[in-house]
Structure formats: structure tokens, C-alpha cells
Amino acid sequence: MRLHDRTFLLLGGTGGIGKALLDPLVRAGARVIVASRHPDTVEPRQGVSVVYLDLAAAELDHQLSHLSESHPEIDGVIHCAGQNRFARLPAMALSDLDAQLTVNLRSAMLVARHFVPRFEKARSGALVFVGSTFGSIGFPGYTAYCATKFGLRGFTEALRRELADTPVQVVYVAPRATATDMNSEQVSELNRALGNSVDTPELVASHILAAMENDDRRRFLGWPEKLFVVINGVLPRLVDKAMLKQLPIIRRFLSSGVLS
Template sequence: MRLHDRVFLLLGGTGGIGKALVDPLVLAGARVIVASRHPERTDHREGVSAVHLDLAAIDLDQQLVRLSEAYPDIDGMIHCAGQNRFAGLASMTVSELDAQYSVNLRSAMLVARHFVPRFEKAGGGALVFVGSTFGSIGFPGYTAYCAAKFGLRGFTEALRRELADTALQVVYVAPRATATEMNAEAVNELNRALGNRVDTPQAVASEILKAMENDERRRFIGWPEKLFVVINGILPRIVDKAMLKQLPVIRRFLNAGKSS
């Protein structure tokens, strides 16, 4: 995938992985339009523009029309916005469940729905989606997040196959645990207790760019997480047993997060 002279719409570009993508994209010669609910948090500099976009809004499709009218030269989209909450299902409110679906899955589908016909008419374009290892492995305390990310992985796979006879590129990248402000302290403590490796946003951003530059269809980040994804798809009972052993530790931090 060509990055030089490309105009990317970056969703979720004011924090975590998205923010770490901005500089490398600009250095590669791309122009970046950072869309978020808080455009004032974007550093204003050459090659970077900031626009307001609410991915959870009911009228997201209309917002996208106005954005495209303002920036008709967009020829790439990177969706790395996301929400999560480490909590038992019974502890989550309906609004929290809706937010998980709206931001993590619905917005990705609406953004793709908006840009696919525009990119097809232009003769090419790129759609990049940042998922999660939890889009392939269900993890206790992340039922809603896993459901949305499983959906995102399935959506991108189906979309890629739907567009296989076009010039459009669909890329799915699945990071493992990443050190972002989205994680509550209970999650950080859980990762330490379980010995989970945690990547920096910069490391994940580098992997995303590699997947884009190499025209990869999908990339799973981290070892042994990539192996667990394969095992979970073939022999899920092995992963069931491994997580059953971890469950007392997970519950300890899950309850800590509930009480805080």
C-alpha cells in the first residue's frame, strides 16, 4: 500500500495507538485528517488536520457526508477508535453495552459503508481496521468488548471478500494488550499478575504501518498471542482450561474494578 501522497482519515487519532500513528504517517509523506470528538487535542502542524466526528452519534452517516464534502481527496481510512470496560456482564449498564457496540463495531461498518462507493468510483482506496486479540479469543471481564471485536473481525473478513474483485484494500490488524489510557489500573495490575506482555502504542503503530506497506490482509501482533488465536480456533477447550486456571486471579481484579 502506498503511503506517500495519500490522504488518510484517522479515527481515534487523539489517544493511544491512533496518536502514535500520526507522526509516522506524516513522515511517510501522507496527509492525516484526525477525526474525533475532541479535535482540540490534536497537535496542529503541517500535514495534519483536525475535524470533529462523533462515532457514537445516531447521525454518524450524515456527519461522514459533511466530512467528505470538506475533504474530497480522502483515499484511505484507518479505524483505530475503541472503547472497553473491564467488568462482569451483570455489572454493565445498557448504555455501556450500547457504547461498546456503537464505537467498536457500528462506527466501523458505517464508515466503510460511506467510503467504499467513493473509493470504488475513484478507482482505489484503503480501509484499515484495528481490532484486538480479543476479537479472536473470548476473555472473562470483556464480554461486550469481545463481542464487538469478534464482530469487527468478521465484518472486515466479509468486506474484504466482497471487494476482492476491486482495487480497494481491506486490512485488519489485531494488537495484544497495549499500554493506553483506555485501560483501568485494575487491568494493568491484572496483566502484571498474569505475566501478560504489554506493547507500547508506538510498537503497535509500527506493526500497523508494516501491515499496510506490505499489503497484508490481516496481521496478529505478539507471541504467544498469535499461537493462542490459532489454538482457540481449532481446539478451544485447551484455551478454556488455561483460562479456568487463571479465573481466580481474573475475578480478584474484576471485583476490585467493580468496587472502585
Template sequence: MRLHDRTFLLLGGTGGIGQALIGPLVERGARVIVATRHPDRLEKRVGVSPVHLELAGSELDQQLQQLSEVYPDIDGVIHCAGQNQFSALDAMSVSDLDAQLTVNLRSAMLVARHFVPRFRKAGLGALVFVGSTFGSIGFPGYTAYCASKFGLRGFTEAVRRELADTPVQVIYVAPRATSTAMNPEPVNELNRALGNAMDTPELVAVKILQAMEKDERRRFLGWPEKLFVVVNGILPKIVDKAMLKQLPVIRRFLDSGAVS
């Protein structure tokens, strides 16, 4: 995928990974439309246009229509917005569940629904979705997050196959644990206790851009996480046993009331 002279709509641009993507995209000659609930918080720079967008809003489809009218040259979308909450399932409210499903999955589906016909007609377009290792491996304490990311992975796979005979590119990138403000300190402590490596947002941004430039359909980040994804898909009982051994440590942090 060529990035130079492209116009990308970046969703989640004020988060850790999203922020880390802005500079490299501009340096590669792309224009970046950063959609956020708080465009006033975005640092002004050449090649970057902040816009207001409510991904959890009931009128997201109408907002996207208005956005396209103002920026008709958008020919790529990078969806890296997300919400998570480290919590036992029975400790989450209905609104907690809805928030994660709405931002992590529903918004991605509506964004694709909006831009696919425009990209198909233009003969050019890319949809890039940032998922998670937890979109392939269910992890205790992240039931809703896993559900939304499993859904996102399945959705992107289906859309990619649906558009296989069109010029529209669909890319899915799944980072492992990443050091962002979305994780409260107790979650960072849990990762350290379990020996889970955490990548920087800058490293993840590099990997996302590499996947885009190489036209990869999917990319999973981190080792041994990539291996666990494969094993979990083929022999889930092995991962079940590994998780069972970790469960006392995980439950200790769950019971501490640590949430994001």
C-alpha cells in the same frame, strides 16, 4: 500500499495507538485528517487536519457525508477508535454495552459503507481496521468488548471478500494488550499478575504501518498471543482449561470493581 501522497482519515487519533500513528504517517508523506470529538486538543502540525466527528452519534452517516464534501481527496481510512470496560457482564448497564458496540463495531460498519463506493469509483482506496486479540479469544471480564471485536473481525473479513474483485484494500490488524490510557491501573495490574506482555502504542503503530505497506490482509500481533488465536480456533477446550486456571486471579480484579 503506497503511503506517500495519500490522504488518510484517522479515527481514534487522540487515543494511544492513534496518536502514535500520526507522526509516522506524516513522515512517510501522507496527509492525515484526524477525526475526534475534541479537535481543539490536537497539537497543530503540518500535514495534519483535525476535524470534529462523533462516532457514537446517531447522525454519523450525515457527518461522514459532510466530511467527504470538505475533504474529497480522502483515499484511505484507519479506524483505531475503541472503547472497552473490564467488568462482569451483570455489572454493566445497557448504556455500557451500547457504547462499546456502537464505537467498536457500528461506527466501523458505517465508515466502510460510506467510503466503499467512493473508493471503488476512484479506483483507489484502503480501509484499515484495528481490532484486538480479544476479537479472536473470548476473555472473562471483557464480554462486550470481545463481542464487538469478534464482530469487527468478521465484518472486515466479509467486506474484504466482497471487495476482492475491486481495487479497494481491506486490512485488519489485531494488537495484543497495549499500554494506553484506555486501561485503568487495576487492568495493568491484572496483566502483570497473569504475566501478559503489553506493547507500547508506538510499537503497535509500527506494526500497523508495516501491514499497510506490505498489503497484508490481516496481521495478529504478539507471541504467544498469535499462537493462542490459532489454538482457540482449532481446539478451544485447551484455551478453556487455561482460562479456568486464570479465573481466580481474573475474578479477584473483577470483584475489586476495576473498570475502564
């Protein structure tokens, strides 16, 4: 995928992995349009502009139409926005569930639905989605998050195959644990207790750009996480047993409250 002289719409570009993508994209010669609910908090600079977009909005499709009309130069979209909450399922409020479904999955589907016809007509375009290892491995305390990321992985796979005879590229990148503000201190302590490796946003961003430049269809990050993804796909009982051994540690960090 060519990055130079290309214009990417970056969703989730105000923090974490998305923010870490900004400088490498600009250095590669791309122009970046950062979409945010709070555009005034992002400082425009050479190669970067900012627009308003609320991925959780009921009228997201209308916002996308307005954005697209204002920026016909967009020929690529990078979706790395996300919502998360580490908690037992009964402890999650409906708003927690809705937020994750809306931002992690619904917005990705609406963004693709909007841009696919435009990219097909232009005979060029790229859709890049940032998923998670938890889009392939169900993990206690992340039931809703896993559901949305499993859905995103399935969606991108189906969309890629639907567009296989077109010039539109669909890329899925699945990071492992990453040190972003989306993770609470509780989650950071859990990762330390389990001995999980945690990547920096900058490292993940470098892998996303590499996947784009190499025309990867999918890329899973981290070892042994990539191995666990394969094992979970063919011998899930082995992962069940490994998770069962970790469950007492995980439960120490899980919320025990129940919301009605």
C-alpha cells in the same frame, strides 16, 4: 499500499495507538486528517489537520457525508477508535454495552458503508481496522468488548471478500494488550498478575504501518498470543482449560457489583 502522497482519515487519533500513528504517517509522506469529538484539543501541524466527528452519534452517516464533501482528497481510512470496560457482564450498565457496540462496531460499519462506493468509483482506496486479540479469543471480564471485536473481525473478513475483485484494500490488525489510557490501573495490575506482555502504542503503530506497506490482509501481533489465536480456532477446549486455571486471578480484579 502506498503511503506517500496519500490522505488518510484517522479515527481515534487523539490518544493511544492512533496518536502514535500520526508521526510515522507524516514521516512516510502521508497527509492525515484526525477526526475527533474535541478537535480543539488537537494541535494542527504540517501534514496534519483536524475535523469534528462523533463516532457515537446517531447521525454519524450524515456527519460522514459532510466530512467527505469537505475533504474529497481522502483516499484511505484508519479506524482505531475504541471503547472498553473490564467488568463482569451483570456489572455493566446498558450505557457501557451501547458505547462499545456503537463505537467499536457500528461506527466501523458505517464508515466502510460510506467510503466503499467512493473508493470503488475512484478505483483506489484503503480501509484499515484495528481490532484485538480479543476479537479471536473470548476472555473473562471482556464479554462486550470481545463481542464487538469478534464482530469487527468478521465484518472486515466479509467485506474484504466482498471487495476482492475491486482495487479497494481492507486490512485488519489485531494487537495484544497495549499500554493505553483505555486500560484502567485494575487492568494493568491484572496483566502483571497474569504475566501478560504489554506493548507500547508506538510498537503497535509500527506494525500497523508495516501491515499497510506490505499489503497484509490481516496481521496478529504478539507471541504467544498469535499461537493462542490459532489454537482457540481449532482446539478451543485447550484454551478453556487454560482460562479456567487463570479464572481465580481474573476474578480478584473483576467488579463484583451488579447494576440494575
